[in-house]
Amino acid sequence: MCGIVxxxxxxxxxxxxxxxxxxxxxxxxxxxxxxxxxxxEVQRMRCQGKLVGLRDMVQGGKISDCPxxxxxxxxxxxxxxxxxxxxxxxxxxxxxxxxxxGIIENYFTLRNQLREEGHTFxxxxxxEVLAHLIEKYLENDIVEAVRRCLAEVEGAxxxxxxxxxxxxxxxxxxxxxxLVLGAGKGENFMASDIPALLPYTRxxxxxxxxxxxxxxxxxxxxxxxxxxxxxxxxxxxxxxxATAAEKAGYRHFMLKEIYEQPQSVLNTFRGxxxxxTGHVDLPEIKLSNEELAKISRIVLLAxxxxxxxxxxxxxxxxxWAGIPVEVELASEFRYRRLLVNETVLVVPISQSGETADTLxxxxxARKHGSPVIAICNVVxxxxxxxxxxxxxxxxGPEIGVASTxxxxxxxxxxxxxxxxxxxxxNTMDPAARAEKIRALSEVPRIIEKRLEEMHQACTELxxxxxxxxxxxxxGRHLHFPIALEGALKLKEISYIHAxxxxxxxxxxxxxxxxxxxxxxxxxxxxxxxxxxxxSNVEEVRSRRGIxxxxxxxxxxxxxxxxxxxxxxxxxxxxxxxxxxxxxPLQLIAxxxxxxxxxxVDQPRNLAKSVTVE
Ligand code: F6R
Numbered sequence: 084m085c086g087i088v089x090x091x092x093x094x095x096x097x098x099x100x101x102x103x104x105x106x107x108x109x110x111x112x113x114x115x116x117x118x119x120x121x122x123x124e125v126q127r128m129r130c131q132g133k134l135v136g137l138r139d140m141v142q143g144g145k146i147s148d149c150p151x152x153x154x155x156x157x158x159x160x161x162x163x164x165x166x167x168x169x170x171x172x173x174x175x176x177x178x179x180x181x182x183x184x185g186i187i188e189n190y191f192t193l194r195n196q197l198r199e200e201g202h203t204f205x206x207x208x209x210x211e212v213l214a215h216l217i218e219k220y221l222e223n224d225i226v227e228a229v230r231r232c233l234a235e236v237e238g239a240x241x242x243x244x245x246x247x248x249x250x251x252x253x254x255x256x257x258x259x260x261x262l263v264l265g266a267g268k269g270e271n272f273m274a275s276d277i278p279a280l281l282p283y284t285r286x287x288x289x290x291x292x293x294x295x296x297x298x299x300x301x302x303x304x305x306x307x308x309x310x311x312x313x314x315x316x317x318x319x320x321x322x323x324x325a326t327a328a329e330k331a332g333y334r335h336f337m338l339k340e341i342y343e344q345p346q347s348v349l350n351t352f353r354g355x356x357x358x359x360t361g362h363v364d365l366p367e368i369k370l371s372n373e374e375l376a377k378i379s380r381i382v383l384l385a386x387x388x389x390x391x392x393x394x395x396x397x398x399x400x401x402x403w404a405g406i407p408v409e410v411e412l413a414s415e416f417r418y419r420r421l422l423v424n425e426t427v428l429v430v431p432i433s434q435s436g437e438t439a440d441t442l443x444x445x446x447x448a449r450k451h452g453s454p455v456i457a458i459c460n461v462v463x464x465x466x467x468x469x470x471x472x473x474x475x476x477x478x479g480p481e482i483g484v485a486s487t488x489x490x491x492x493x494x495x496x497x498x499x500x501x502x503x504x505x506x507x508x509n510t511m512d513p514a515a516r517a518e519k520i521r522a523l524s525e526v527p528r529i530i531e532k533r534l535e536e537m538h539q540a541c542t543e544l545x546x547x548x549x550x551x552x553x554x555x556x557x558g559r560h561l562h563f564p565i566a567l568e569g570a571l572k573l574k575e576i577s578y579i580h581a582x583x584x585x586x587x588x589x590x591x592x593x594x595x596x597x598x599x600x601x602x603x604x605x606x607x608x609x610x611x612x613x614x615x616x617x618s619n620v621e622e623v624r625s626r627r628g629i630x631x632x633x634x635x636x637x638x639x640x641x642x643x644x645x646x647x648x649x650x651x652x653x654x655x656x657x658x659x660x661x662x663x664x665x666x667p668l669q670l671i672a673x674x675x676x677x678x679x680x681x682x683v684d685q686p687r688n689l690a691k692s693v694t695v696e
Pocket of ligand 1: 386387388389390432433434435436437438441484485486487571572575691693
């Protein structure tokens with residue numbers, strides 16, 4: 084989720100690049116850099132931290148009037164947020180520079196090959212592989228060299244390339260990461276997001292996956308990366324203002340982030356699961372098979388939404404790997420007598436990597452000798468630095484305070500971890516494991532296909548329910564934590580009281596609450612506890628309760644008991660249903676909060692990163 088800007092025209096490039104990067108600030112920063120040409124040579128400046136540092140270095144753009152350049156803001160995926168890892172990256176001789184957003188899955192193999200061929204690497208990034216691979220193929224045609232490089236690359240990329248041998252040309256290419264071009268008069272642009280370009284042009288060309296573009300000040304030529312065949316991509320006139328553009332036209336970051344989930348789930352499992360062979364690859368877990376075999380218990384440690392992800396994972400890990408799991412609220416864990424030791428694997432789960440309680444819990448666990456493997460979204464954050472290893476969630480920066488895409492990415496990482504443990508400890512039939520992997524690989528497509536339709540249904544529902552003051556969310560098994568998460572989403576952004584409950588607990592107290600004033604959101608997936616869940620719904624109905632059921636396509640029985648049904652796509656494998664059932668709950672909370680006029684992205688009293696106790 085990095086930001087990219089490129090410019091070729093007649094005016095000095097640096098101010099345009101710095102301004103464009105500033106407009107991408109919402110993507111989050113850990114470092115930034117720019118490159119341009121001076122006296123026929125590539126010049127580059129990079130800086131760790133916020134853009135202001137880079138701006139000071141290049142003196143607000145006064146140091147060069149070169150009319151071509153590329154710039155980048157980094158959200159680290161491979162390698163810590165340092166100056167060495169900041170983009171642009173160069174080849175061995177510093178003849179070309181590359182900026183990149185995405186993940187090169189086979190970078191490890193490519194880097195080893197290139198090293199053997201004599202290339203020297205100076206960063207820990209996957210992007211540097213691109214610079215050296217282009218260098219390998221570069222004779223006198225940069226476009227051909229980029230094409231040959233990309234033929235060997237697996238993964239996702241949006242990239243920009245500048246070569247001193249073609250001082251009037253920028254090369255851009257994309258696959259599965261966003262990249263747009265801006266068409267100007269006597270100048271052209273590239274950027275990862277539209278807001279970077281809006282002050283300069285509103286004529287935007289959306290590159291498609293597999294497109295490669297060559298930009299000069301007077302022309303934009305687009306072709307397919309693999310065949311070289313020319314293609315036409317019409318420019319569209321964008322009417323959004325700058326704030327709308329940051330959110331890609333969505334009303335709020337939260338909504339944008341809900342819609343990004345097919346991509347963020349994909350990014351999280353990309354390169355880690357091999358559906359064809361049923362194999363899971365998690366080199367981030369720096370524990371040998373012998374060490375893993377010794378693990379007697381797992382403690383998942385987290386707060387809030389991240390804790391809910393842990394609660395779901397308990398079912399997967401216990402079922403597939405046969406290891407007992409405790410899911411601990413970090414704020415409770417840290418003040419107890421802890422019975423953990425070197426045989427207990429502790430897994431802190433945190434979007435920000437800075438949550439004070441989770442960090443404190445992990446420190447105590449380490450003192451007891453426990454190995455610690457974090458699940459985290461922010462590279463280089465404190466929790467990742469203090470853990471023995473980190474499985475990154477690759478959700479990209481999450482700006483809405485209410486966690487959405489980070490949650491489903493955490494689920495993805497935990498699902499993979501559970502299968503990895505089953506694989507190394509040999510607790511699962513390989514064919515069954517392969518089936519789970521295949522099911523996970525389907526999740527992005529399943530969600531994507533139905534997101535709009537689910538959104539529409541949740542919007543209609545919110546019209547009817549936004550004025551209620553109390554909600555109850557019910558679920559069983561994997562969907563009990565999802566009920567908790569649905570209730571948390573609603574309360575934190577709409578300020579409506581909502582409780583999540585295990586449906587089987589109804590008779591032990593909460594059923595007394597049922598009346599016409601408290602809608603009950605019932606999660607009714609077709610799984611082994613379906614009949615039980617339907618009985619719970621009947622109990623609510625017989626007490627004149629209002630039921631909003633979230634149920635799968637084709638489940639006609641539920642319509643007979645629930646007054647309202649939100650449909651989600653049916654899936655064969657129960658293990659992946661929590662991913663799907665989460666989406667309408669996020670959308671219900673979002674639409675109700677919006678209807679109530681709440682500040683959805685920055686709800687009162689809440690902070691994105693809770694760095695104090
Ligand atoms: C709710 C939410 C919070 C966080 C919690 C932990 O939408 O975002 O409950 O999940 O504060 O934060 P991280 O995951 O950053 O440790």
